[in-house]
Amino acid sequence: MDEDWEEGSHRLTSPGEPLTSSQAFMRGHGTYIDNEEVISSVAGTVERVNKLISVRAVRSRYNPEVGDLVVGRITEVQPRRWKVDANSRQDAVLMLSSVNLPGGVQRRKLESDELQMRTFFEEGDLLVAEVQAFFADGAMSLHTRSLRYGKLRNGQLVTISPALIRRLKSHFLSLPCGVDLILGLNGYIWVSKHVKQTEQEGEEAFDAEAVYSNKNDDIDDATRLAVSRVSNIIRILAAHFIPLTDTLLLDAYEWAVEQEGDVKELLQADTGDAMIATIAARD
Amino acid sequence: MATASISKAERTYIQSSLQANPPLRADGRSLLDYRTVFLETGVAPLANGSARLNMGKSPQEGGGGTEILAATKLEVEDVETGGGVDGGRLVCTVTCSPSAYPQLSSNALDELQYDLTTVLHQTLAHPALHPCNLGILPRKKAWLLSVDLVVLADAGNALDALFMAARAALWDTKVPRTRPIQYQGRRGGGANEDAMEAEGDPAAGARSAFDTRDMKRDAADFELPDYWDEGEVLDGRDRWPVCVTLNLLPPTHFLDATSSEEGSAPVKLLLTFSFPSNQPTSLQAMRMIGSGELLLAQMKSLLADGEKYARDLFQALEAKLRDEDVRRNVKARGKFAMR
Numbered sequence: 001m002d003e004d005w006e007e008g009s010h011r012l013t014s015p016g017e018p019l020t021s022s023q024a025f026m027r028g029h030g031t032y033i034d035n036e037e038v039i040s041s042v043a044g045t046v047e048r049v050n051k052l053i054s055v056r057a058v059r060s061r062y063n064p065e066v067g068d069l070v071v072g073r074i075t076e077v078q079p080r081r082w083k084v085d086a087n088s089r090q091d092a093v094l095m096l097s098s099v100n101l102p103g104g105v106q107r108r109k110l111e112s113d114e115l116q117m118r119t120f121f122e123e124g125d126l127l128v129a130e131v132q133a134f135f136a137d138g139a140m141s142l143h144t145r146s147l148r149y150g151k152l153r154n155g156q157l158v159t160i161s162p163a164l165i166r167r168l169k170s171h172f173l174s175l176p177c178g179v180d181l182i183l184g185l186n187g188y189i190w191v192s193k194h195v196k197q198t199e200q201e202g203e204e205a206f207d208a209e210a211v212y213s214n215k216n217d218d219i220d221d222a223t224r225l226a227v228s229r230v231s232n233i234i235r236i237l238a239a240h241f242i243p244l245t246d247t248l249l250l251d252a253y254e255w256a257v258e259q260e261g262d263v264k265e266l267l268q269a270d271t272g273d274a275m276i277a278t279i280a281a282r283d
Numbered sequence: 284m285a286t287a288s289i290s291k292a293e294r295t296y297i298q299s300s301l302q303a304n305p306p307l308r309a310d311g312r313s314l315l316d317y318r319t320v321f322l323e324t325g326v327a328p329l330a331n332g333s334a335r336l337n338m339g340k341s342p343q344e345g346g347g348g349t350e351i352l353a354a355t356k357l358e359v360e361d362v363e364t365g366g367g368v369d370g371g372r373l374v375c376t377v378t379c380s381p382s383a384y385p386q387l388s389s390n391a392l393d394e395l396q397y398d399l400t401t402v403l404h405q406t407l408a409h410p411a412l413h414p415c416n417l418g419i420l421p422r423k424k425a426w427l428l429s430v431d432l433v434v435l436a437d438a439g440n441a442l443d444a445l446f447m448a449a450r451a452a453l454w455d456t457k458v459p460r461t462r463p464i465q466y467q468g469r470r471g472g473g474a475n476e477d478a479m480e481a482e483g484d485p486a487a488g489a490r491s492a493f494d495t496r497d498m499k500r501d502a503a504d505f506e507l508p509d510y511w512d513e514g515e516v517l518d519g520r521d522r523w524p525v526c527v528t529l530n531l532l533p534p535t536h537f538l539d540a541t542s543s544e545e546g547s548a549p550v551k552l553l554l555t556f557s558f559p560s561n562q563p564t565s566l567q568a569m570r571m572i573g574s575g576e577l578l579l580a581q582m583k584s585l586l587a588d589g590e591k592y593a594r595d596l597f598q599a600l601e602a603k604l605r606d607e608d609v610r611r612n613v614k615a616r617g618k619f620a621m622r
């Protein structure tokens with residue numbers, strides 16, 4: 001029974017499955033003891049640390065790690081900090097000291113900045129950020145101190161299960177159909193119009209106007225259509241529980257365009273199944 | 284209304300997409316398309332009628348969509364001493380699960396529940412829709428029909444879903460058959476030697492069979508005859524209304540908004556129509572939610588449009604409910620006979 005838990009091996013288990021004897025092992029998260037057996041209480045992967053057996057659930061909220069890229073939504077403005085919903089167990093915190101402010105990266109934070117925090121981010125705003133550290137209570141602290149991070153515009157949000165987003169080399173994808181994707185590891189995906197690298201990062205100087213703007217650029221109908229199509233493809237892949245990769249998305253997009261169907265047809269079950277069957281065959 | 288928070292950039296993106304030509308929505312639907320609706324009746328065995336409705340769930344995975352559970356329960360009420368009303372009454376209650384609105388505080392949730400309850404109750408308990416078989420004994424006993432709805436998840440357009448679920452549950456409701464009973468003092472006998480007789484049995488009465496003067500007044504209680512089914516269907520099941528919410532974003536309007544679309548449309552017009560068979564269509568309720576104004580001319584055209592959408596919705600729902608009836612009665616019986 002307890003032969004296959006070498007460190008680093010992944011074994012799937014389902015609720016109610018006996019894992020091992022409670023004499024030899026201790027129960028961790030996601031398990032309980034019944035009849036001197038450690039039994040899994042969730043579906044997930046078995047993990048063992050020395051004599052501690054725990055099960056990490058497949059379907060859970062986002063478990064943050066330092067360095068992860070996340071997409072979040074401001075829920076509250078507090079003194080010197082924002083609260084951010086990032087699909088985690090607790091709201092994340094974005095300190096005023098961990099955002100880029102207008103007028104240079106190295107500028108000191110002034111009292112006037114505290115008073116006009118809503119001009120940077122206000123309730124409901126979406127942003128992309130990186131997990132910087134954890135607080136003592138397990139809440140994550142975010143930062144946006146890079147020109148790639150900050151407020152999100154020109155697109156729409158798609159929410160999927162965080163388990164379906166793998167750690168990739170880059171989470172900023174740019175599809176040839178004129179659509180940019182930001183894959184937040186917390187399952188929030190931002191699908192937007194493509195912005196050129198130079199425009200995005202500005203000309204050397206940091207353009208605060210543009211970074212904290214709430215105005216969308218002009219977006220043509222073809223781009224809007226592409227954004228909707230990509231969003232629907234992501235939803236279908238998520239519904240079939242297929243982890244996202246850029247090649248998969250591209251295959252699926254090509255397939256969807258070849259079908260020449262309406263965007264909404266993608267959401268019908270048989271079209272979705274056909275798409276999954278086709279792209280699964282290509283791999 | 285409770286809307287999930289949405290950023291300004293998202294709002295303008297959604298608005299400009301809706302106003303583009305041709306209009307485009309986040310999931311590619313056209314302006315008048317509803318999301319897929321899943322409906323099942325008879326989900327609560329202890330209720331007199333029940334339904335579970337999901338709007339916008341993805342078929343492969345369990346999650347997502349606006350989810351409503353509706354159930355009706357009949358209770359006997361005393362008209363003279365209790366709170367009952369002669370001929371029965373209907374009380375509608377909406378409860379919102381906190382997990383459907385994690386962003387709301389408990390006070391805000393109470394307010395939302397109260398708002399939804401008011402809309403549903405005022406529309407469904409209207410005298411024009413009152414079913415005529417809710418009375419048991421005139422001036423003595425009547426049924427109290429409670430319609431309880433729970434919002435388990437809200438992914439937008441909860442009101443249309445609530446009305447649809449309420450209609451399905453009421454359609455499914457069976458009223459137990461009752462038979463009035465009277466207690467009659469035997470002529471010449473002591474007052475404590477009462478005999479219990481069924482009203483419809485004239486030979487057993489000590490009085491003349493034609494002396495029916497006191498019959499009605501004497502009917503003091505009722506019994507529930509045992510039948511093979513749970514009772515007769517609630518009267519007027521074709522009258523229960525459907526609701527369409529027109530989300531107004533001048534110059535257009537759209538149906539079945541998702542939560543983010545709800546956040547981007549400033550004004551909503553709620554229209555509730557009833558389509559009784561062999562009677563003209565009637566507008567049962569009308570409500571404007573949000574800040575903004577409408578001209579009378581606009582209102583008229585919206586009413587005409589709304590009736591058309593409501594009729595389509597009504598027909599689809601009617602077909603599904605008849606389907607469910609067949610599934611639960613004819614097919615289930617066939618399966619039982621095969622065993």
